[in-house]
Amino acid sequence: MPVSRARQMQTVAVVMALAGLPVSGLAAVSQRAVALVRSAETHLAANRAAEAVEQLQQAASIEPEWYVPPSRLAIAYQMCDMESAALQQYVRVQQISFAHDPNGSEFTPEVQQLLAEAEGYMTLLINRTRRGEQLRPLYPHHKMAIVGRQHAREMRDNGYFSHISPTPSRRTVVDRFRLVFSFRPRVVAENLSRRWRRGYGYTLSLAKVDESYEDLLASPGHRSNIVLPELTNIGIGIVVNEEGDYWLAQIFADLRGHPEY
Secondary structure (H helix, E strand, O other), X not given: OOOOHHHHHHHHHHHHOOOOOOOOOOXXXXXXXXXXXXXXXXXXXXXXXXHHHHHHHHHHHHOOOOOHHHHHHHHHHHHOOOHHXXXXXXXXXXXXXXXXXXXXXXXXXXXXXXXXXXXXXXXXXXXXXXXXXXXXXXXXXHHHHHHHHHHHHHXXXXXXXXXXXXXXXXXXXXXXXXXXXXXXXXXXXXXXXXXXXXXXXXXXXXXXXXXXXXXHHHOHHHHHHHOOOOOOEEEEEEEEOOOOOEEEEEEEEEOOOOOXX
């Protein structure tokens, strides 16, 4: 279901307020916000999404620079069939990710907004599919998005398209994950996509993100990653070049045993 341009513009308005987030992140998170998130996660696990929404909204107002409340709030809204509201929260996580990305300043604030919108929409599509399969939704993780963007950027800059990097320290998705997180998760997987100019040309748009997602979903190997039952988290990373071509990486992981907060 493509998102209307009106919804896209609403999303852009939401993420503009986040453009000034500090790169260093939070020195400490309020225990009140943590308690609210934990309570909300209990509601989400029991399919009581409506009960989780108010708690997550409170947590987000207490810690507006913390990615965890919007990542859970996106899930809660989507479980309540409020996809427009869910998309805004998915985009918010991605914009927070740019504030932590050491290479995020490569893009202007306007391009960051477009990338965050596309990344957030891809996350919504994946969790829509998982809902249809009665699987747990995946919490978007701001650092996993950085893992994806880093590989997408290297593929763009070095002219290749592969899960295997020519850089020894970044050879596999596990290597790339450990460079950002310093640990190896129990499960980690990666899907890749790209779009480039042909005829009228490919440009970064939600319609093209839809096409990329449908292509991945039609591939048995890529689809198996999307619907892997044991996953808990996801990161979407997209980079573009000056012509509007884009490279996309979906990073999947099971982070149980490695608490996010």
